[in-house]
Amino acid sequence: MSTACFTAVSRCLLCAGALLAAGMVAPRAFAESAYPSRxxxxxxxxxxxxxxxxxxxxxxxxxxxxxxxxxxxxxxxxxxxxxxxxxxxxxxxxxxxxxxxxxxxxxxxxxxxxxxxxxxxxxxxxxxxxxxxPNVLLAYPSFPARTVPELLALAKSRPGELQYASAGNGTLNHLLGEMLNQMAGIELQHVPYKGVAPALNDVLGGQLPLLFGSLPSTLSHIKSGRLRALAVSSAQRSPVLPEVPALAEFVPDYNGTxxxxxxxxxxxxxxxxxxxxxxxxxxxxxxxxxxxxxxxxxxxxxxxxxxxxxxxxxxxxxxxxxxxxxxxxxxxxxxx
Known part of the structure; x- marks a missing residue:
């Protein structure tokens, strides 16, 4: 490299160093360390x-x-x-x-x-x-089965007759019922709605007896007695509803949170x-x-x-x- 070229490169490096020291440019590491900057x-x-x-x-x-x-x-x-x-x-x-x-x-x-x-x-x-x-397996208060064992016995004696509502095909509360059918050997009939609100309203009104509903959205109805909680879908009981059993207590390995x-x-x-x-x-x-x-x-x-x-x-x-x-x-x- 000629003396002139070497001098030019040196000057560029010195300028870059000065700009960096002045905070006018920043290396990648410094820019990323500033995260989040927006x-x-x-x-x-x-x-x-x-x-x-x-x-x-x-x-x-x-x-x-x-x-x-x-x-x-x-x-x-x-x-x-x-x-x-x-x-x-x-x-x-x-x-x-x-x-x-x-x-x-x-x-x-x-x-x-x-x-x-x-x-x-x-x-x-x-x-x-x-x-x-967790979701909660809910029943209308007048539904004859008051516990999970009673529900399973009733469903086995009347295959395909007991209905449960969901927010639509493929939604979690549909598949929770399907998983219960598969694991418990029963045949609950799925009735899909266009959203969870109309499904919940029909169970509250007694048009259908059963529904899997999320705990936060149904807790007030459970506490008021408008719906009866049969079980939670999690592997263990919920601290929010410690008196309500988990489905896994009756259907081993059931877990649908x-x-x-x-x-x-x-x-x-x-x-x-x-x-x-x-x-x-x-x-x-x-x-x-x-x-x-x-x-x-x-x-x-x-x-x-x-x-x-x-x-x-x-x-x-x-x-x-x-x-x-x-x-x-x-x-x-x-x-x-």
Whole structure:
């Protein structure tokens, strides 16, 4: 290299160093360490007011506080959660668009829809499992079976006659009934509605006797006596309804909770992903957050000092994909 060229290169390097020292340019490592430098958008693929939306708003604010930034919740309902999920799968891989979703969208839709528009595993990076919300097997108060054993005996004596309502074909409360049919050897007849509200209203009105309903949305009806809780769908009893048995006490291995978890698009830089997981580790240990969600009937995952994150969360998703694919196939439910 000539003396003139060497001098020119040296001057360029000196200028770059001066600019860096003055804060006018920043290396990649410094730029990423500033995350988050703008608001994080947490997409909830369900409508406002539901359990997932409630959880998303509590968690997003706490996560923003822990990371020293801000966050907004963006509800993108439609197609059973597929629209919002697709949006996150296609979002920039920078950690500023996250997905707060539920197992029915992430673990059931891939088997239910012929073209959901996303891959639940390869398109996402699991950050943290938040918790689970059990459904409750509910009966109209005058229904003759007052316990699960009585229900099973009645169903076996009258195969195909007892009906249960759901929010529609392939919804979680449909598949919970189908799973009970398969595991208990009974034949409850499924009656689909266009949404959970009309299904719940008809059970409240006595038009149909049975329904699987989420604990947060039906707790007031249970406490008022307008509906009788026969069992919860989780593997253990719910702390919110400790007197109500779990279906697994009568049907071994029955477990049909709705989990809620946080994902990032696949391809987010490792250091950003690490910051998100550390932020969620602090969120899951936050007593105020835990108290708020537990009051809503959410059974939080793990413990305050050992949350369910990363690979452990990914393993739960894989297990559920297999379980629900089998149940969807047996039920014959499909959506184009």
């Amino acid at each position: 608001p994080i958008v947490m997409i909830v693929p369900q409508a406002a007011g539901g359990t997932n939306d409630i959880v998303g708003r509590v968690v997003s604010q706490k996560l923003a506080d822990k990371l020293g930034g801000s966050a907004v919740v963006d509800n993108r309902p439609g197609a059973g959660g597929n629209i919002g999920t697709q949006a996150v799968a296609k979002a920039p891989k920078d950690g500023y668009t996250l997905l707060m979703t539920i197992s029915s969208s992430q673990a059931i839709n891939p088997a239910l829809y012929k073209a959901p528009g996303f891959d639940p595993v390869s398109d996402f990076e699991p950050i943290s499992l938040i918790g689970a919300v 709705l989990w809620i978890g946080l994902f990032a698009p696949a391809g987010v830089p490792k250091d950003v992903l690490s910051r998100l997981r550390e932020g969620m580790r602090q969120v899951m240990a936050d007593k105020e957050m835990r108290d708020k969600l537990e009051a809503q009937g959410v059974e939080l995952a793990g413990t305050p000092d050992k949350p369910v994150m990363g690979a452990e969360f990914a393993a739960i998703l894989q297990q559920d994909l297999v379980k629900w694919a089998r149940i969807v196939k047996t039920s014959g439910a499909t959506i184009n």
